[in-house]
Amino acid sequence: MALNLPAPIAAYFEAKSRHDIDGMVAPFAENAWVHDEHNDHRGHAAVRAWIEDTQRKYADVATPEEASEEGGSVIVRALVSGTFPGSPIRLNHRFTLVDGAIAELAIG
Incomplete structure (x- = not known):
């Protein structure tokens, strides 16, 4: 069953599936x-560096399995697989959108 995700979130996961x-x-x-692996990344350049680093280290993809809204955020539970110990794992991705863009993403 396909999830009805907001456009910026859907675009993020679709690009991730292509390693784009x-x-x-x-x-x-x-x-x-962005908060991931106990680290914070602020601003477009830092987000790009985080994405490049995680793709280089893990070549990970994330398949959204379920989504819900909570306190102004969209929480997507995704099956994440890649070249890391314990792959695949399910992780929650908490997105906050502002003006049609991803303003915050916390993974864990």
Whole structure:
């Protein structure tokens, strides 16, 4: 069953499935914040560096399995697979959208 995700979130996951770095970065706001693996990344350049690094290290893809809204955020539970120990794993991705762009993403 296909999920009805907001356009920026759908674009992020679709690009991730193709390992398309430019496509993964495009839906993020210029001043976006990402929290992943106990690290924070702020701003477009830092988000791009985070995406490039994780793709280089893990070549990961994430398949959204379910989505819900909570407190102004969209939470997507995705099956994440790649070249990391324990692959695949299910992780929650908490997105906050502002003005049609991803302003915040917390993974864990």
